Amino acid sequence: MASIRSPEPHSAADPFELQRLAEELAEREATSPPVATAFDEVSKAERDLPIYVPLSHENPYLRAEAFNVEEFLLSRAYTSLPDLRLELRDYLATLKEELVRLINDDYEAFISLSTDLRGEGARLERMKAPLKDLKYQVLTPREQGTRKILQDIQDNTEQKLKERSKIREQKAFLHLLLKISESITRLESLLLITVPSDGDRISSEVNALRDIHRSDDRGPDDRTRANRAKHLARVASEYTQLLYHVFRAREYGSAFIDESQWRVDRIKSTLSSDLDHLFASTLVALAAGREQGRETKASELERSKWVADVTECLRTYDMLGLWRDAEDVLRKEVVRDFVKKTIHPNALSTPHSPIVPHTPFAPSSAASGARPHTPLPTATHPPRTPYTPFTAFASKQNPFALSLHPSAGGAEAAPPIHMLDDRDDSLAALYNAVLRFVDRDLKRVMEIAEGVCAKSGARGRREAGEQGAGFEVMANVVWAEVGRAIMDELGSVVFAAGKPDEFRKHHETTQAFTRALEFLAPSLHSIEVMRAHPTYTAFERRWQLPVYFQLRWKEIVTKVEESLATTRLERLSSKAIAPFVTAQAAIVWDAINTCWSAEVYIPELSHRFWKLTLQLISRYKAWLDNSLPAFEPPSKVAAAVAAEKMGLTPGSPANLPRAATPNLPTEAASPESTAVDEISLQQFSTAIIDIKAMDAEVVKLWREELSVMMPESIDDGSDENIGPEAEPSYFVSLIFRPVRTFFGVGSADGPGAPLRDELLQSYAEEIFEIVTQRYIHFLSAMKKTEESLRRLKKNKKTSYSLFGSSSSRDDDGRADEEKIRVQMVLDVEAFGKDAESLGVSVQQSETFKILREMAGSTLTDAAEYDDM
Incomplete structure (x- = not known):
């Protein structure tokens, strides 16, 4: 059997004796002294040749749960495929040899395993017998049983744990x-x-x-x-x-x-x-x-x-949540003394001492009375000075002042103070003193307080709806003191509406002061809080704008009524009233201009001046109707009008005279009739000239000024500008309520709930028809009454006057009737929807169609009557 050890020096696996050379190199390096060369900088792992590692049981790739061929081959990349095959065959032989050795070593014990297990079944049965008795003792509910003992031990343990906790x-x-x-x-x-x-x-x-x-x-x-x-x-x-x-x-x-x-x-x-x-x-x-x-x-x-x-103090206040205490200290130590010295009953009659501005502005500028700003428009312009509205607070730019120049020394220019024109205006001078004081002594403190709130998170809590979180110096300190002082000390002068010219000037100056003060606020949120402050609300309510408008209204209307008292058109040769030719038209136009002039107009009264403008135009129209003679068209014109009513177009063959019977020349007109015609022609031409001039001037006024000055929506809060109700009347939902209650519609139960499927629709249809017929009856009676009243009003002619006439009362009555009609349409539609919810076929009901047509036709009739 081949060994898995390293091959011999002269074997085919190592023909170049690399192993022997590596061992000799290692011995030489161990015995020779180290020499510092550049080669020493290379790590040992980079210098050594790859070590041959024979295959064994400890190889991680062979011990893996899932054998990966690619990883194994990459780990043996230094071995050729024939050599790797020889290694694998040697490793396989080694495994077989070890398996045979294991079997031989444990064969005797393996053979005797079955004989050793004989009789173990009976022994296991004998061991199982005591378990039944032990189970019985554990599960038996005896007072001194094992289970109770264990339970007591557990309870004691839990009690000890609870006591320790x-x-x-x-x-x-x-x-x-x-x-x-x-x-x-x-x-x-x-x-x-x-x-x-x-x-x-x-x-x-x-x-x-x-x-x-x-x-x-x-x-x-x-x-x-x-x-x-x-x-x-x-x-x-x-x-x-x-x-x-x-x-x-x-x-x-x-x-x-x-x-x-x-x-x-x-x-x-x-x-x-x-x-x-x-x-x-x-x-x-x-x-x-x-x-x-x-x-x-x-x-x-x-x-x-x-x-x-x-x-540091403001941070401490913010940490403790004592924002109001800091504002109270600032109010007592800084603001209150200045307000007492500056705003008092004689403040508008005494000169104001100059306030030294902060760096980098030179103190001599304020002391000398120089005003580095663009002044506001004064009231010394001609009467037709168009109103210039103040720019609202939208950005950190000064709408009515130039940038202040830096002082000597090369310092950068600070943000400008939005000053007012205090020439010949003691109130503006007072407001300028307040603005300089706020800019000098309070602006920096407000900015620091705003920064402290931003860093501490008070601003986030404030925006989330927490009341009173954060500093509000502008609202609770500046405006609370200044606004209250103006109302208490100077209220009888500033808010006095008895003198319209002074009142408008004070209002304009005060509004400019408020906007300028808002420019000094550290953030938009502080401006919103200031406008929502009770003192600000009370300050705005002190302006008696309706009283001012009534005085202006009386001035304007009195002149117009005096000029329109003469019901005769007289053409004047004066060029002072151009492009008009009558004094009445010029006076009406001058009244319209006066409403929107800079000396009269106040933005908060735009809806009232707009209404007065329309009334002036309507009054001029009524005067023309009463001043012009009755127009009687010639016979040819009358015939053409009659033919047009009959459906014949002028100039058609049926309308032309026969050629065989030419019209004979009529008798020559008398000198009296000719003179009357000349007078009528002159009056009508005069009226046409003034009407065209009035139309051109009004359109020009609207295009150049009013369209910019007027707000998007006009609503003065009075009953005359309230539109029709957007919801039906309350009693409409009560019509079918007894039916819903009886049959349990929309509720848990009702007396007739079991009969709902059988009788609900039939009962609802019967009630629907009865109520619809009653509505038709009431509408018919109302329409007849209205038609009779219209005939009476049409036959009764009354003069028109802006000081409250029957015509104005008729207009109010028409508006009320219109509201009633619109409300009736809403009620009818709501009644139909309520019936549909109960299963009634509303769209197929002829009675309901008649009711709907009657409700809509009343509106049409009213519109036709208004056009007459």
Whole structure:
């Protein structure tokens, strides 16, 4: 049998004696000293020749569960296929030899296996007999049985485990209480809070230390203030952890937590007080530094330190959730004093001291009264000055001011302040002072607060709907103080609608101030919160816009009615009223222009001015109808109109006179009739000229101005602009309710539920027909009544006036009737759908078709009547 060992030196498997050469090379390298060559950098594995590994049982490819031929051949890549075949044959012979040896070694035991197992069956039966008795003892429910013993052991084990678990929980709870106690003690020591048991001496010493710390906050030592800010931030972090631990401990109902709650509250109040004191002192120092207006590097360094302290304080406020406390400090320390000094009853009559702007603007610019901005339009323009609406807040761009130039020194230009034109306008000057103050002392604080909320996640909670999360300085501080001061101190002047010109100017200036103030807001969300603030809502309600409109309406309409009192068209030769030829048309057009001029128009009253414009045009039409003489067409024109009504086209053969009987010339017209015709021709031509001019001017006004100024939808909130109801009347659903209740339709059960399949449809059809006939009867009676009323109104002619006439009341009545008709159509459709749900064939009912046609025909008749 061939061996699986390495071949001999002169065998055919190793003709070049590679094995011997490899062994000699290894011995030479072991005995010779190492020589540092470049060849040493190559690893030994890269220098050695492939080692021949004979096949054996330890080969991983042969021991694998699934033999892979490709992997096995790749592992023997250095062996040729004839040599590999010889190796495999040698390995097969080795396996056979080992198998035969195993069989020979264990043959005797294999043969005696059957004889050794004789009698084992009876032995197994004897071993099985005690198991029955053991099973009986285990399953027998005796008081002292094995099962009860085991159950007792199990119960005792579970009880011990529960006790150990409870002990672990109590241990963890004790650790939690110890942690809470240590945290309270540590916080009291950090905040220098006295313990009642320490005695009065210690209390006085600690209070003295607290006074020293507070005095350091207002002192010139900025390092102490900065250290104090960081110290309070660390205390706040420790306090939040304490609150979390207290919350967890309250789940167990510990008396220690209840007794220690006053200490926790004292820590909170002390921390809040210290934080308020530090924040207030920092704000005062920052404001004082800005008022000095120094431009040195030292002042800039101090200012950056103060800003860092403000940021740290705001972070601490945000960590503790004391956003309103920070706003209250800012309101008391910075805003309230300025508002009291600036906004008072005599504020519009006293000059305002200039406010030094912040860096990089030169203080001399504000002090000298220079205004680096584009002024707003003033009220010194001709009456036909078109209204220029203010640009709404859509981007961080100034719609009515130029960019401010950087000051000397190469500093970059800061965002511009959106200033108002305060020339000859004391209210605008007051608003400019407020804008400069907000830009100088509050804008940076608002931006820092917004950034703190963004980093801490308060903005996300605020957007998710959590009320009161985050800082709202613009709404709760700036506008709350400024808006309330304007209403309380200057309300009788700013919101007085008795003088329309001043009222419109104040409204325009105030709206510009509001938009400019919104440009200083740190985010769009802060603007939305400001507009939703109760003070902002109350401020907007103080504008008595309906009163202002009534005054303007009286001014405009009075002139128009005075000019239209003369019911005669007189052409004037003056060119001042061009392109019109009558004074009445020029006055009506001037009234329309006045509604939309910059001196009268207010955007919030656009719906009212639009209605007044339509009323003026309608009034002019009524005046023309009453002023023009009755038109009597000639006989030929009358004949053509009659032929057209009969269905004959003018100029048809049936309408032409016979050639054999030509018409004889009529008698010449008298001088009186000729004069009357000349007067009528002149009046009609005058009316046509004014009508065409009015049409052209109104279309031009709409195309160039009104289409831009008017909102997408006009709704003044009054009953006259409310459309028809979008839902049917409530009583429609009550018609078939008794039927549904009796047969149990849509409910669990009813008295006639068993009869539903048999009688529901027939009963519903009978009720449907009866109700439909009653509807038809009522509609017929209503239509007859309306037709009689229309005849009376048509025969009764009344004059038209904008001051409330019968014609205007008739228009209101028509609108009400139209609403009733539309509502009736909705009710009929809803009634049909309700009947269909009960199995009634509504579409095949002739009675319902008549009812639907009657409901629709009333609308058509109303439209025809309105066109007459």
